[in-house]
Amino acid sequence: MSYVPEKTIYLCLAHMSEEGIEQKYVKEAFDTNWVVPMGPNVNGFEEDLKKFVDGNHEVVALSAGTAAVHLALIACDVKAGDEVIVQSFTFCASSHPITYLGAKPVFVGSEPETWNMDPVLLEEAIKDRIAKTGKTPKAIVPVALYGMPYDCSRIMEIANRYGIPVVEDAAEGFGSKFDGKVLGTYGKFGVLSFNGNKMITTSGGGALICENAEDKNTVMWYATQAREAYPYYQHSSIGYNYRMSNVCAGIGRGQMTVADAHIAHHKYVQALYEDLLKDVPGVHMHKQPADARYDSNFWLCTATIDKDVYVKGQENAYKEVVKTAVGGAVGVIHAVDSPTTDCQPNENVEALRLYILSKKIETRPTWKPMHKQPVYADAPVYTNGVEEEIFKVGFCLPAGPYVTDDDVRYIVECIKEAIVE
Numbered sequence: 001m002s003y004v005p006e007k008t009i010y011l012c013l014a015h016m017s018e019e020g021i022e023q024k025y026v027k028e029a030f031d032t033n034w035v036v037p038m039g040p041n042v043n044g045f046e047e048d049l050k051k052f053v054d055g056n057h058e059v060v061a062l063s064a065g066t067a068a069v070h071l072a073l074i075a076c077d078v079k080a081g082d083e084v085i086v087q088s089f090t091f092c093a094s095s096h097p098i099t100y101l102g103a104k105p106v107f108v109g110s111e112p113e114t115w116n117m118d119p120v121l122l123e124e125a126i127k128d129r130i131a132k133t134g135k136t137p138k139a140i141v142p143v144a145l146y147g148m149p150y151d152c153s154r155i156m157e158i159a160n161r162y163g164i165p166v167v168e169d170a171a172e173g174f175g176s177k178f179d180g181k182v183l184g185t186y187g188k189f190g191v192l193s194f195n196g197n198k199m200i201t202t203s204g205g206g207a208l209i210c211e212n213a214e215d216k217n218t219v220m221w222y223a224t225q226a227r228e229a230y231p232y233y234q235h236s237s238i239g240y241n242y243r244m245s246n247v248c249a250g251i252g253r254g255q256m257t258v259a260d261a262h263i264a265h266h267k268y269v270q271a272l273y274e275d276l277l278k279d280v281p282g283v284h285m286h287k288q289p290a291d292a293r294y295d296s297n298f299w300l301c302t303a304t305i306d307k308d309v310y311v312k313g314q315e316n317a318y319k320e321v322v323k324t325a326v327g328g329a330v331g332v333i334h335a336v337d338s339p340t341t342d343c344q345p346n347e348n349v350e351a352l353r354l355y356i357l358s359k360k361i362e363t364r365p366t367w368k369p370m371h372k373q374p375v376y377a378d379a380p381v382y383t384n385g386v387e388e389e390i391f392k393v394g395f396c397l398p399a400g401p402y403v404t405d406d407d408v409r410y411i412v413e414c415i416k417e418a419i420v421e
């Protein structure tokens with residue numbers, strides 16, 4: 001191969017602006033002693049986000065995208081015993097907050113083109129839950145999987161027809177658009193994430209897009225321990241410590257100066273992958289629909305590999321339990337006894353992951369559908385099996401701002417090298 005990296009090529013790792021503007025805002029926070037979950041940077045970051053999404057919606061900066069989902073559900077009046085419809089093909093932060101409230105997730109499967117919530121299955125789920133429970137689900141949570149827009153038109157039409165509020169989980173879809181509108185501005189609320197691996201980062205953090213100032217005030221109140229307007233602490237509701245730190249918000253203000261450049265870079269990397277992998281038999285890049293309304297940020301570039309493609313080392317896949325770092329953890333925190341589960345990627349996907357990891361390239365399987373997670377074994381699910389099949393054959397490729405043209409060429413060469421002709 002013509003290029004060998006001197007460092008590991010990570011899946012997606014956001015970086016600081018070239019001008020070091022983040023350090024300027026963080027220094028100001030320390031110099032003025034605003035090292036708390038409020039302050040000028042928080043206000044400034046919220047204003048920057050407001051302008052970015054459309055200038056009309058209000059935005060609340062929070063400690064995590066998960067917190068944003070949680071507070072959005074509270075603001076939708078979700079309570080114990082209620083049902084919330086949520087996309088199954090997603091990260092657990094989309095569904096776990098439903099259970100925080102004692103509510104019940106109802107999982108909906110994916111359409112094959114976008115991999116996101118299937119509108120046909122969505123309406124089927126709504127009708128069936130009404131027939132079985134006598135109640136309408138309290139909210140719908142579609143997800144912008146890997147940045148790909150969901151069918152906002154059909155999902156919103158169905159939701160409005162049944163009078164169900166939509167909480168858009170655009171944590172992975174920062175800056176993605178549908179029909180010219182930024183994701184997160186279609187529903188009653190829109191969730192953003194600024195984790196270290198997202199399109200822009202505040203180290204950790206998130207935000208909630210709100211339709212109006214009244215909703216923003218409600219969310220702010222719950223995010224600051226639901227303290228009443230008295231000179232002492234008075235509480236009529238349970239609140240949470242969910243506001244973003246002024247220090248983290250300073251990082252966010254600097255990151256907003258490179259947000260458009262980051263999005264453009266991810267789109268460029270996606271196009272390069274599509275070009276370099278187009279003639280590799282059995283490997284298929286996941287592309288956005290030809291429909292011009294779809295405008296993905298391609299937070300992660302994803303692909304599938306046919307089940308009959310043989311990869312070097314495939315015979316040894318799943319022979320040993322994982323003993324190295326997992327995801328964002330420094331190592332294995334919760335050890336397991338078996339290297340396999342009853343729903344996992346095909347052996348060639350796991351072999352490909354291990355092979356290119358040996359070449360200092362990080363890749364991962366796609367999200368395991370939530371309805372196949374043991375913790376949700378008893379949850380209702382409406383699926384056509386699309387997301388389960390994608391999980392068996394799908395994988396994610398590096399796409400972050402640090403990924404260069406040479407990196408992409410090297411990654412593609414490693415994939416070709418891994419495949420046994």
